[in-house]
Each structure stands twice: as C-alpha cells, then as structure tokens.
Amino acid sequence: MLVLLPPSEGKAPSGRGAPLKPETLSLPGLSEARRAVLDELTELCAADEEKAREVLGLSEGLRGEIAKNTELRTAGTRPAGEVYTGVLYDALDLASLDTAARRRAARSLLVFSGLWGAVRVTDRIPPYRCSMGVRLPGLGALGAHWRAPMAAAMxxxxxxxxxxxxxxxxxxxxxxxxxxxxxxxxxxxxxxAPTRKVVSHFNKATKGRIVRGLLESGAAPSGPAELVEALRDLGYEVEATAPSAAGRPWSLDVLVDEIH
Known part of the structure; x- marks a missing residue:
C-alpha cells in the first residue's frame, strides 16, 4: 500500500542535522525538476522580498518565511515526517508509533510537495515555504511543472x-x-455525517487518524474493496463508490458524527 499525503503549511524549525543532500532524497528521477524549483525559489527570495511574498501568497506576518527560503541549501534538516506539523500530522503522530508501525510508515507514506515533488517521511529536508499552488515567474505553475517528471517517477x-x-x-x-x-x-x-459536508480541520485530523490506524493494525489491503473492509474493522463508517468505467479510481466517504 502506498499512501499519498499532502504536506502542511506549518513546519518545524530547522533541524540540527546536516544540510540538504538532494541526491539522498527518494524518487531520484525527480532530481532535475527539484533542482529547477530550488534554484528559482532561492534566487527569487534572495533578490526581491516583496515580489517573493506576492508570488508565494504570504501575509505580512509571514514575511520571515522568505528569509528561510534563501537558506534552504545550508539550513539543518529533519526527516520530512518531523518537518510537517499541521493538523493531519499531529493526528498521525509518527513519533509515538511503535517500531513496526514506523517501519510501515517509512515504506508506505509519500508526501507531495511544491518544492520537492514528493518525498518519503524519512527523507531529510529543511523547512520551507512553497505550496503546489505557487506560480514561479520562470517555471510557471508548479502543478504543471511536476506533471511530466512525476508521471515518469511514480x-x-x-x-x-x-x-x-x-x-x-x-x-x-x-x-x-x-x-x-x-x-x-x-x-x-x-x-x-449529519450534514454530509467536508469540514477542513476535521477532515485533516480524521485522515491522520485513519493512516495511524492502518499503520498500527498492520493492515495490508490489496485493493480498494479490501481497504473498505480494513477501515470498517477500525470502526469507521465507510460509503464506497466503485468506478463507473475502466481506468477510474474508487471514491470512499468516511462518515464521522463528531467534529473534533
């Protein structure tokens, strides 16, 4: 099983580890595309703080994030699973997993990123600010920039x-x-469940708990139908919609009564 996760805007401070070693990151086929984003991002942030703030969509209160982006090659690193600190990752709480579950996390979790394309939770990266929705002046929209290299690497x-x-x-x-x-x-x-609406914070926290439950249980569903059963075994109410045509994914709705 491979679990695809979003990153979080919230990041831990720089670590005490060695600076970034791009050649050690997972999915080495993304190296060239990573280098292109890293080069333009650091140059933009070093050359024009106001333009960088506009491009990155940062509020005045987050202006300090721009200076951090100029130091991405020299800042201390942490495992990506420690760098991301948002709601989903707080609920997932990788650090408190037992040894077997942490090994499953290292094998199965892949975090998508505007800067790195995708990394595993064990890959050492510095904190950064660059979402997938960013459009860099030279490279353009990052979602489009990553499409071809990701299609080759995934x-x-x-x-x-x-x-x-x-x-x-x-x-x-x-x-x-x-x-x-x-x-x-x-x-x-x-x-x-009562409203059939997505609530952002609640949605992220529950997804973190779902991943944690799967890692702790050691469940290894071979396909979407088996995943539905695994989630129900964990106590979730799941409504599954099988694809209506070949070459389409399944859609699962997890219904939860309480928002917390």
Missing part, C-alpha cells in the same frame, strides 16, 4: 499495490493515477 513508487490518495486538490494536479493504477486507487473524503 510507477516505480506505486508498484503493484493499493494507492490510498489523501491529497488535497492542489496536490493532485502534480500526478493523477491513470489506467490500471487508477483502478487500484482509492481517494477519501471525510464527511460530517
């Missing part, structure tokens, strides 16, 4: 198993499963 990462897609819409622009891979992909929405 088949090996996906392998022959289930793909559990928990990404937000901005990150699905970088890679969409097609054909036979799509048929073993399940995308998940978390809905407030």
């Amino acid at each position: 088949p090996e990462a996906v392998g022959s198993g289930l793909v559990l897609d928990l990404r937000s819409s901005a990150y699905t622009a970088a890679w969409k499963p097609k054909g036979e891979v799509a048929e073993r992909t399940a995308s998940v929405r978390v809905l407030h």
Whole structure:
C-alpha cells in the first residue's frame, strides 16, 4: 500500500542535522525538476522580498518565511515526517508509533510537495515555504511543472499495490493515477455525517487518524474493496463508490458524527 499525503503549511524549525543532500532524497528521477524549483525559489527570495511574498501568497506576518527560503541549501534538516506539523500530522503522530508501525510508515507514506515533488517521511529536508499552488515567474505553475517528471517517477513508487490518495486538490494536479493504477486507487473524503459536508480541520485530523490506524493494525489491503473492509474493522463508517468505467479510481466517504 502506498499512501499519498499532502504536506502542511506549518513546519518545524530547522533541524540540527546536516544540510540538504538532494541526491539522498527518494524518487531520484525527480532530481532535475527539484533542482529547477530550488534554484528559482532561492534566487527569487534572495533578490526581491516583496515580489517573493506576492508570488508565494504570504501575509505580512509571514514575511520571515522568505528569509528561510534563501537558506534552504545550508539550513539543518529533519526527516520530512518531523518537518510537517499541521493538523493531519499531529493526528498521525509518527513519533509515538511503535517500531513496526514506523517501519510501515517509512515504506508506505509519500508526501507531495511544491518544492520537492514528493518525498518519503524519512527523507531529510529543511523547512520551507512553497505550496503546489505557487506560480514561479520562470517555471510557471508548479502543478504543471511536476506533471511530466512525476508521471515518469511514480510507477516505480506505486508498484503493484493499493494507492490510498489523501491529497488535497492542489496536490493532485502534480500526478493523477491513470489506467490500471487508477483502478487500484482509492481517494477519501471525510464527511460530517449529519450534514454530509467536508469540514477542513476535521477532515485533516480524521485522515491522520485513519493512516495511524492502518499503520498500527498492520493492515495490508490489496485493493480498494479490501481497504473498505480494513477501515470498517477500525470502526469507521465507510460509503464506497466503485468506478463507473475502466481506468477510474474508487471514491470512499468516511462518515464521522463528531467534529473534533
């Protein structure tokens, strides 16, 4: 099983580890595309703070993030699973998993990123600010920039198993499963059961708990139908919609009564 996650805007401070070593990151086929984003992002942030703030969509209060982007090659790094600190990652709480579950996380979790394309939670990266929705002056929209390199790199990462897609819409622009891979992909929405509406904070937290539950249980569903059963075994109410045509993913709605 490969679980596709969005990153978080919230990031931990720079780590104490060695600076970034791009050649050590997973999915080495993305190296050239990563270098292009890293080069333009650091140059933009060093050359024109006001333009960088506009391009990155940062409020005045987040102006300090621009200076951090200028130091991406020299800042200390942490495992990506420690760098991302948003609601989903707080609920997932990788640090408190037992050894076996952490090993499963290292194998199965892939975090999409505007800067890195995608990384595993064990890859060491510095904190950064660059969402997939950014349009850099030279490279253009990052979702489009990543599309070709991700299409080339993802088949090996996906392998022959289930793909559990928990990404937000901005990150699905970088890679969409097609054909036979799509048929073993399940995308998940978390809905407030009484209203049948998505509530952002609640949605992210529940997705984090779902991933944690799967990692702790050691569940290894081979396809979307088996995933539905695994989630029900974990106590979730799940409504599944099988694809209406070949080459399309499954859609799963997880219904939860309480928003917390």
